[in-house]
Amino acid sequence: MITGSSQGIGRSLAEALAGAGAHVVLNGRNPESLSQAARELAETSASVSSAAFDVTDADSVADAVAEIEAERAIDILVNNAGIQRRGPLQDFKDGDWRELMSTNVDGVYYASKHVARHMLVRGRGKVINIASVQSELARPGIAPYTAAKGAVRNFTRGMCADWAASGLQINAIAPGYFDTPLNAALVADPEFDAWIRKRTPAGRWGDLKDLHGIAIFLASSASDFVNGQTIYVDGGITTVI
Template sequence: MSFDLNGKTALVTGTSGGIGQAIAVGLAEAGASIVAVSASNSDDTVRLVRGFGGAIEQISADLSDADGLEGVFEEALGYFGGIDILVNNAGTIRRTPAARHAREDWYDVIDINLHSVFFLCQLAGNHMIERGSGKIINIASLLSFQGGINVPGYTASKHAVTGVTKALANEWAGKGIQVNAIAPGYIDTRNTAPLLADAKRSQAILERIPAARWGTPEDLKGPAVFLASSASDYMNGHVLFVDGGWMAR
């Protein structure tokens, strides 16, 4: 029963595929109603959730537009009467050496990966403070702790996500709100396709993963349900690695 999400509503961003889709489906399988938010349509996610009788609605929105986030959140509130769980998954990446990293690429990444995360946390946090409870899950990265190669904007944004997660946990834990993060390892998604396509780089990554395989989006389902449920009520400001053992190597 500690993992039961029946009667809860989750707002999940970046749900058109990959990790966001898997998390939305996983939360719905645990009983939550889902508001799926993505810049492109989440029709496949809607089909999957409704296929097993789950409740889901979708919103198409450009999350890089900070001025529009309040409207997105208000629309989300209107579907199921409130938001109990926020999963900030939407993100982007630009792969360019630091010396040639375009200013536009830097701003694009920071707008999506950091600004939208903080301002959606703020909107959800105020709503949850009024209700006296809530769960916020931010999607961090191994590059919240490492430098990476050719992704300075992404690395900066993901370092910042862990800082925001801890800062909000400090302020809101006493108000019944748990703010935590998941740091996925190397997961087979659209964002990592260039790495998988590079035989040398892909093999080097694989050789460091103790689990001896790349992760799949479905590997994030269980950890997300855990952090969204009452099973994690005494977890605050934690970053949960789901990386096949990469950080232990």
């Protein structure tokens, strides 16, 4: 099950995991967008279904997980659903703060808790959280997002501490700057685009396919002794000054 997978990183990871042989359950809040994504993925011969629910609604998450588990075990959970809100910290709207935290942190908590309850009984499971370079770095205008993604990184460690002994592996992927709908305004800004290309040792924005290999690795038995880690896929941006 991949939360927030009707577009962007979630959609691309769905393609990768389906291509590696997984049945993928897509998730999103908009039933129409979700159905379209499922149809398009099915056209590639992928095994796919969908579950429309809001990760910020604890009861909806619990109900959806129970329904999915009644049909098939959730062996892999990808916590990808997330939003971005930008603005000067001193002027940041309280409602935007709560919305950002609710989606980017509470959503990870609700989905992980309800899925893990089943995984713990089976003694196996993979949880992959989508963190960010902002789990490690900060830049002006996105302090709340940085706080949220920092929480995801440490929550990954906390889940490992609680669940690793029961056979679960919990890790995070931290993408750098990728050309996604979430970053569309930044990609379209010539000044920011030039800054990213200069700041990133690889000299480019990330392509969504750059995330496929690490996702398949963390979802497979190849990563059975990898736990509590945040793996940066960022073209080297976190390694240089």
